[in-house]
Amino acid sequence: MIKKIFKWLGFLLLIITVLAGSFAAYEWNADKPIRFRSFVDREVLKMAFESPETLTSLGFLESIGITGHNAELDDASLAKADEMYVKLKTVHKTLNAYDDENLTEADRLSKKIALYLLDFAKDSEQFRYHNYPVNQLFGIQNGYPSFMEAQHQVNSVADAENYLSRLEKVKHKFNQELEGIRLREEKGIIPPAFVIERVLEEMNNFVDKPIEENILYSSLAKKMSDSENISADEQQQLLAKAKNNIKTFVHPAYQSLITYFSNLQAKATNDDGFWRLPDGDKAYASALQFFTTTNYTPQYIHDVGLKEVERIQNEILTILVEQGYDTSQGFSAAIESLAAQDSFYYPDSDEGRAQILKDYQVILDEIDTGLDAVFRIRPKAGMEVTRIPEFKEKTAPGAYYQQPAIDGSRPGRFFANLYDIKATPKYSMRTLAYHEGIPGHHFQIAVAMELEGLPLFRMFSPFTAYVEGWALYSEYLAWEMGFQDDSFDNIGRLQAELFRAVRLVVDTGIHYKKWPRQQAIDYMKSNTGMAQSDVISEIERYIVMPGQATSYKVGMMKILALREKAKTALGNKFDLRDFHDVVLKNGAVPLDILERFVDRYIADTLAN
Template sequence: MFKKILKYTGLALLILFVSGAALATHEWYAKKPFFFRAFLDRTLIKIAFDSPETLTSLGFLESVGIKGHNADLDDDRPEKADELFDELEVIHETLLSYEDADLDENQQLSKEIALYLLDFSARAETYRYHNYPVNQLFGVQNGYPSFMEAQHRVETVEDAENYLSRLEKVKLKFEQNLLGLRIREHNGIIPPRFVIDRVLTEMTEFVETPIRDNILYTSLKTKLADAQDIPIKKQAELLGLAEDNIREYVYPAYGLFIDYFAALADKSGNDDGLWRLPNGDEAYQLALNFFTTTDYTADEIHNMGLAEVARIQGEILTILESEGFDIANGFSAAIETLAADPQFYYEDSDAGRAQILIDYQTILDEINAGLDDAFRIRPKAGMEVVRIPEFKEKTAPGAYYQQPAIDGSRPGRFFANLYDIKATPKYGMRTLAYHEAIPGHHFQVAVAMELEGMPFIRKMAPFTAYSEGWALYSERVAWELGFQDDPFDNIGRLQAELFRGVRLVVDTGIHAKRWTREQAIDYMKLNTGMAQSDVISEIERYIVMPGQATSYKVGMMKILALRDKAQSALGDKFNLRDFHDVVLKNGPVPLDILERLVDKYIAQTAQPS
């Protein structure tokens, strides 16, 4: 978890260097650049240039003819992470040397946010191995083929040759990751047995797939066919080389992991919480601190969740009763009756799944056209709905968002999981689309990326309570604006909020209160009415991502509280578009800083005209 945070924080920000704001020679090489923003952006640019995969994902260097990085993969040796931590200490020292008195208000805020992340990184170093970097949701074993399929563009022969190079270099990448896994094993940090079973199944199925049916081969074949000016004969030659590389390098790389996890299985147990690891309680509290950007304890979050579950279930029962449902047997029975009604599901077929994607896009087009009263700022980047790749959808979450490419070559994407048709009831589709896309993640992420004159640490900092809190808040805003006026759509909204309330209970239950995986599954199933497949995927997600699931509800509740505060203080002077400007136009921030920004907006707006 912490390595991922550091990588995301430190690698997202190269664009300034190549987008027309090139730094002067002095500013690039000086220990302390004269311009404060030059220091912030230069620091992260330098880190970014050490990650070829990040450069490919950002997709910006290609527009100026630079493609060499696309032949390489990241250096994943544990020593590389050691070097990063050492580098962060130097960055921290230099950052402190910029006096607040010499910075304007906006620069001071940038400094505060950078220090927040650096201070957390220093605290996190002790727990850098308290995670399972190969698990059923993410890791090099599924991240690599997903990256090659979604991020590596093939428009020329050079691009295809770079693709082939990355197929060859993947075995080294797996060997480097295996070193980190062995360090964790030595430290007593071994995944729960179900995690090992899941990844072994996933990887075994991957290597048993005939090479010409493997996503690494079929993706290249499709990209070559779509490319301009690559002769058919050359395409066939490149595909033959790809087949050889998959056989000689890719499948043996997966074989290393299969052998390792097969041997590790006997050392694994069925205790799932972070509490069972060395210093696990401290590591979990640190995760809660980071993901919620608060000092809430596990007990406080657990009790908050219990209260929210009771409140939201009461609202759902009221609606169900008004629609003629029998609620005498309680929430679980009533919601299961609703979930069992076939009118709310699509046909379990390819045609039914295709229609789901079409209907998601219609929902998004509709709300995008009707937000003028609530939003002044809009992202320029487009938005599209796509299916989660079938090879990983069985264990993937119900949906997720992928940010657009900086250069506009790839729109924002809302990935929908279509594995289990029962996991996509029609009354839940609007809420999910609003959360993942418009006005949720797409508005927040794409708007932040497009902010002008803002250091990139202010655009893409990984404050989950802010970003996920905004997405959950967006579901509520869509309902308030009338986009879920059907009672069943409103139940879908409330179920989604209930789901996040339940997360507070089960995440803390697993990692602090020593709940088993089965206890957590039973609690979530009983209190949400979600499809069993989704419940299992979610609980298993919380086990491998401690604390992350608590950020949604904590963030939403804070944003709503701040909006209520502004409305109460300003009365007729309150404007929803102004409030949303404050939240979105400052980039991701910790919740206490967000409150300070809203307080400033209140004070300025309250002044006499």
């Protein structure tokens, strides 16, 4: 892994530095490098080097002794964003200057994917302010402490001093974020009233907590105590500085946001969909196009969702009848009866939550050893389960995945939300672990990071329909392989798929059909049987992330359709391992390009 890091990033930087005036330096500085791959990798590297937080997250410079970026935070100013859009136009022009006839097949594909992203960036620039940078789900107010806790490593006094520097500089970054938020207010893009209520509650709780209990303080204390390179006296001195920096810089930064949003409340309304914003209907159509990588209309997605909800509910009801449950009162009543059984839940205690994490790890370790029959390509990076930080779990999703560090210093992580014990029935744990971990996000994302010969930008391409479609497909695959042969585990799987089908209905309902927040909550609650706390969290997520929730089911349905297409065409020549290689070995791509891969696989297999 370290060898690959030097090859990708560190080694390239060192060569350019040492061989000034050489071919490598020319490739770095030329308007149009000779090699196409040099150009696309160079542009990604330049963007990374302009983002100290990205460099910290990637974790490759530390392995060659470079750590100064860990004292800095990203530039979040409007001027920096303007600069990026200008830069993207230049990159687009240069990409088109490379003649397809002179490119390898792999480079032609990379060019096509890059142009897909750049074309979308150009077309959607008009909607760049159609979002809520600070909301109950994400934003600087919870992203900053999460980043410091999860990404900023402290193995020396110098690392701790960099940590202190970032505590100082957060006030400036908060002011930069406020600049963009105020511009959105001028344009009439104001978050719904509940969003403002949620973020004010979150931020007030953050500043009201004693500094010693603040995650920025406690995280630094733990990291230093775990290090063998920082003496007890040094730790005390550094923690005293951290306490002062939190009081002097961090708390005032949060207070500036608190004051702003408190004043903004009077302008907020209870209308939640994008339809209420200037050009909101066009902005929503753009979001759907980006997240699904299709041209599906909101009405088409809504109708598909309704049909899938009915189909999946019928499958669940069939199993419940076989298990002796009364379904005469309808789907919602039957699911509520199932969910009401105490035997399906862990104790509502620290011990119960700790056992959940242990059991998740057992589930992942079990399936990891049983995949050879259907996979050839597998990630080298490890996988671990951890709890979503308690300070943000109340408004966080049920789970999420964090990619491993490139240098192997941090494994892939499946973060589980343990706030509401009733949101984690035992029969739902397997499918959630398969989705977020193995063979879901961990396989797809970690494999993409480890692929040889892939341009850097394709290791992190943001094609949500592919990424989330693969994770949802992985739940289905695990069931096919017998890892959910218990009837209740299968209900858990079907509920998870139903959940994604319902998303098609409620996302379009909110942003296209003008459903109020409560109507969407009621629909999801009555059609999924999910815990009320999860339903509210999910609906509020869709409101601040329009279109994203539709990508899961759209992507899964496409992957399954392509698999069936290959099976039908190839007959006994079809090998599921080959199909998975085709899907995974090129990183995340738009769904139409994925279909081209599968079509080529079919043609090549038939020709042999």
